[in-house]
Amino acid sequence: MKRLFLLGLTLFQAPWATAAEDHLQFDRDIRPILSDKCFRCHGPDAATREANLRLDREDDAKANRDGHSAIIPGRLDESELIRRIETEIVEQRMPPTASGKSLSVEEIDRLRRWVAQGAEWSQPWSAVPPVSHPAPVVQDHAWGLNWIDGFVMAKLEENELRPALDADRTTLIRRLSIDLTGLPPTHSEVVAFLQDDSPNAYEKCIDRLLDSPRFGERMASYWFDLVRYASTVGYHGDQVHSITPYRDYVIAAFNANLPFDQFTREQLAGDLIPDATLMQRIASGYNRLLQTSHEGGVQPKEYLAIYGADRVRNLSGVWMAATMGCCQCHDHKFDPYSIKDFYSIQAFFADLDEAEHLTKGDNNSPTKRRPEIEVLSDSQQKDLEELAARRSSLTTEETSTAANAEAVKQIDEEIALINKGARLSMVSRSIAPRTIRILPRGNWLDDSGEIVQPAVPERFGKLDIGDRRATRLDLANWLTDDRQGVGGLTARVMVNRFWYLLFGRGLAPVLDDFGSQGEVPSHPELLDNLAIEFINRRWDVKAMLKEIAMSRTYLQSSHENRQTRALDPLNSLLSHQGRFRFPAETVRDSTLSISGLLVNQLEGPNAHPYQPEGYYRHLNFPERKYVSDTGAGQWRRGVYIHWQRQFLHPMLKAFDAPSREECTAQRQRSNTPLSALVLLNDPTFLEASRAFAVRILTESGESPEERLRFAFNEAVSRSPSPKEMEVFKHLIEQSLEEFSKDRGAARELLSVGLKPLPEGIDQTQLAAWTVIARAVLSLNEAMTRF
Known part of the structure; x- marks a missing residue:
């Protein structure tokens, strides 16, 4: 019974690996078991390897060792691996008890079946460049709208599932607007889309949203999570540093649809591009986004080691979806990256000028982080x-x-x-490269390690650049060159993230770890083809997002049935669309947009929205007091908000925004009382509710029913149901009665915010409808993408 239960549990977690598949695949079915249970002692790290046995390499795992082999294909009784995992002798059983690991009945059965089938091996999927796969044969040819759908339908048919029906058109325009711009559609946009009977109405909607300046802001918010863009240094005093022009560069790059390979080159090495433009120099500020310390007793050698390690972690996380940070002190425990690989990557950044920052930095805020350049905005220019x-x-x-x-x-x-x-912006400046050594156990005081030159990880070969020293520009080119570099792998990392942005989950679920500890893709052939399409389209980000959005898979409703929920609770098979709460910035932006307060201003200094008094009371070096904006900055989009690493804005924190100390490829989504309290009490949301109430009273009809229909149409793009109408009419009657009795409460509610109260509106009415607006804006539907 226990064995059957465990088998069922495994199928429950990985529906695409069904019991009907007699032939096991090493990378999908076996490597995850070996990585989790065996690689720590029998993997890439020589320092912790036991019995000189590697189970991450086929030749080693099948080698003859004095008449014994860990794995002998097809011969269970003679394979030492099988004997050790099944033995009753505790001292010999693997994995050992001291490791804290154990194999389930189902995992043992899977290993046995694999050896019996011939123990076929394969390279890690993430290390094999993507190749083009032919369209699969499907029974339902009519369902698909483009080539993507064939791969999805094949998996569904294999598991005897049917796709969901198409979402209704209102849901589609709301979904597209949130996915591509981070803002909900206006009521007029919804009406126009519903009334457009042309055959390409949906495609026109996609093109309009991709052409909107709001697209760049939405994509930049995600990119900033990856590259850990923030307004402050993070360490010690967490002082402000000057980098807002880089923020504006990223937004402009996405809006201009700068090819991703060029986007990569300009950030990693904009200063090294011949005749670099001002924007390319600003882009090179990527290399300066890391956390830095400005404390008087800082040890330059120590912090250069810290900064170098930070850059390797971020580069590998952003472009390679690799956890190379594990190699700072030792060879990787699970993946074929060595400590030498780590410091060889770090050597690419050894030419960055850090001297002035380390010797002439100060505890002022903003602090000095030279080299910096003065930048004028487009309007100033x-x-x-x-x-x-x-x-x-x-x-x-x-x-x-x-x-x-x-x-x-x-x-x-x-x-x-x-x-x-003019605003200052940190940039990269190349100087004579520092000497980079391997630091044994990451110890910056230990100079015994080998000196290394800039080089890519050994598993990928060598850079073909002759005898000269490799530069950051060479590294950037290698990352995006699908012939002489790992461009195919980089493309696969990025299209997986595009998929995540449009579905809430990647085809490979772990967006920042394509290694042995990650998860294999649910649709590997589809992911490969998307990567190749990205390269063939010359790294065109907008084209890839449009291609995915034009698929029938994307059009599906987010509703699931009992069968799919039971078989595929994570929706790995894509039998329906994803449903998830907006990111933190979108929660705020959406509310401001619906209320009419949102200021769509590109470029400029950071925005400082309302924040609790005394929130910065523990900030020192120097002590400082937060001053919120009193003008348009108060209602700008979240992408422009001042991002204090140590004291992230409470609203952003309550809705799971990261502090951006490290690369964040996928935010958590929590559901806590703090979120509800923010929606009800944060001054931004209170003022937005009041502004929305003004709209309700001035832009709709006179009756409660007309006003409620207006409120719902503006906030959630539909009219209230009869039950909702009943509940909200009762709420407005109750609120009017209470505020009529207690006008002081009405004045207090309406006192929040900077916008002056409009003349000619009864305060009791406005206060009561502010309560209604607050309730409507707090609806789950108002902040959930369906």
Whole structure:
């Protein structure tokens, strides 16, 4: 009975590996078991390897050792691996009790079946460049809309499942708007889409959203999680550092659809590109995003080691979905990365100028993190050009007058004022490379380790650049070159993340670990083809997102039935769409947008929304007090919010935004009372509720029914149900009665926020409808993507 239960549990967790599949696959069915239970003692790390046996390599696992072999294909009784996992002798049983690991009945059975079938081996899926796969044969040819759907339908038919019906058109436009812009559609946009009977109405909607400036903001929010972009240094005093122009570069790059390979080159090595533009120099600020310390007693050698390790972790996490941070002190326990690989990657960054920061940094906020450059926004640059043209016309006139001289003086003052408003931005500057040694056990005081040169991990061969020293530009090219580098692997990492953004889950579920401790893709052939398509389309991000969004798989409803829930609770087979709460920034942005408060301003300094008084009271070096914006900055999008690493804005924290100390490829999604309390009490949400109430009272009809229909249509793109109408009408009656009796409570509720109260609206009415607006904006449906 226990054996049957465990077998059923495994099938429950991995529905694509069904019992009907007689032939086991090493990478999908066996490697995860060996990685979890065996590699720690019999894996890549020589320092902890027992009996000189490696089970991560076929030749070693099948080698003859004095007449014994761990694995002899087809011969269970002679395979030492099988004997050791089944023996009753505790001292000989593997894995040993001291390891804290044990094999389940089902895992033992799977290993036995695999050896009996011939113990076929395969390379890790993530290390094999993607190859093109032919479209699978399916019975239902009519369902699919593009080539993606064939791979999904094949898996569904294999498991005797049917896809969900298409979502209704209202759900589709809401889904697309949230996925591609991070904002809900307006009611007028929904109506226009519903009334568009043209055959390409859906495609036109996708194109419109991809062309919106809001697209770049939405994609940038995710990218900033990956590259740990923040407004402060993180360590010690957590002072502000100057980097907002990099933020604006990323938004502009996504909006301009900069090819991802070029996007990679400009960030890793924008300063090394011949005749680098200002934007490319700003992009090189990526290398400066890490946490730094400005404490007076900082040891340069120690912190250079810390910074170098941070950069390796981030690079490998962002572009390789590899956990190379494990190699800072020793060879990787589970994947074929060595400590030498780690420091060889670090050597690519040895040319970055850190000297001024380490010797001339200070505890001011903002702190000095040279090299920095002055950057003017596009609007400031345009103003300067216009002023320069006016000045030139005045100074070239044949007749010089006192009026002309005064005008020139005034223009010069305006030019000086604009230049004074330039923002600083950290950039990369290349100097003579520092010596990089392997640090035994990561000890920065130990100089006994081998000196290494910039090099890619040995498992991928060598860079073909001749005898010269490799640069960051070579590294960037290697990451995106599908012929001489690992461009195919990088493409697969990124398209998996695009899929995650459009479904809430990647085809390979662990977005930042494509190694032995990750999970194999549910649809590996589909993932390969998407990666190849990305490369063939010249790394066109918008084209890939559109391709996925145009599939029938994407169009599906998010509703599931009992059969799919029982067989496939994680929806790995894609029998329906995903359903998940908005990211933190989108929760706030959506509320501001519906209320009418949202300010869609590109570029500029950070936004400082309302924050609890005294939240920064423990910040020192220097002590500081948070000052919230009193103008448009109060209602800008979340991507522009000041991101204090040690004291992340409470609203963002309550909705699971990361502190951005490390690469975050996938945010957690929690459901706690704190979220509800933020929605009800955060001043931003209170003010948004009041502003939404003003809209309800001024833009809709006079009756409660008309006003409630308006509120629901604006917030969730539908009219309230009869039951909802009944409940909300009761709530408005109750609120009007209470505020009529207690006008002080009404005034208190309406006192929150900077926007002045409109004239001509009864305060009792406004307070009561603010309660209604707050309730509507707090609906699960108002912050859930279906």
